[in-house]
Amino acid sequence: MEEEELLAYRKAGKIASEVREWSKTLVKAKAKIFDIAEKIEGKIKSEGAEIAFPANICINDITAHYTPKFNDETVIQKNDVVKIDLGVHIDGFIADTAYTLDFSGKYKKMLEVNEKALAAAIKLIKPGASVGEIGRTVQEIITKEGFRPIENLTGHEVKKHDLHAGISIPNIAVPYNWKLEDGMVLAIEPFVTDGYGRVIESNKIEIFSFLDDRPTRLKEARIIIDRVKGREKLPFAQRWFAKDFSPMKLDFIFRDLIARKILRTYPILHEREKGIVSQFEHTVIVTKNGCEITTK
DSSP states (O other): OOHHHHHHHHHHHHHHHHHHHHHTTTOOTTOBHHHHHHHHHHHHHHTTOEEEEEEEEEETTEEEOOOOOTTOOOBOOTTOEEEEEEEEEETTEEEEEEEEEESSSSOHHHHHHHHHHHHHHHHHOSTTOBHHHHHHHHHHHHHHTTOEEOTTOOEEEEETTEEEEEEEEOSSOOSOOOBOOTTOEEEEOOEEESSOSOEEEEEEEEEEEEOOOOOOSOHHHHHHHHHHGGGTTOOEEGGGGTTTSOHHHHHHHHHHHHHTTOEEEEEEEEETTOOOEEEOBEEEEEETTEEEETTO
């Protein structure tokens, strides 16, 4: 890895870590998740970085890809389990980190197990390490305590302007045996649940990424294309355009962009049996003797 890239990854990680800890002051009962997301994203930019993906605020069984709609009135309730997943980039070099807060007081053990599994996975990371061994270790730690990992969500390799690139880091034992290499950048994120252990897609979508520049007859669609294609593969939220178009017009534009396969969609994911889900995540760089946690 070039020194300039390494410095960018480290800077992104430092900012992501600082924003993560700062954001915990925002996440409280009666807080509107729209306000939390907007403040997190604003804080990232105020720190001199860019938003790698829309702030995800997932409550209870909702597991991933939930960023508030422009008119979202959802408020955190006193018994909610809330996951915050945020991403920062510096010139395309990404830091991805997440945490969970339990306002009910009922899931302390689940969160502790989740953090233990994350720490154990990170401890195994080094050149030549098997992703199968990492997944098996995470699964054993979680199931030993009576919970289940989300088997169809994984950690992922990160590359410039590409959040989900290259290899996946499973949270269960798998039949393949891919090996880690020096210089890889990885987002490690075990998910733990008291439910079935799988997520399914909902029909709601608020997060998208640019897929291909194809013809469209809508001049408004072209405005959006021109604004997002510079993000390359990095996701964005529909609400980011809410001040530019009316709600009805914005929905129409996005339907057209999806139909023409100009945008990729990220449906909201929730636990199959409505189980409570927790998540903790760090970004690491594989080094000669182990790894460096950029978001520590």
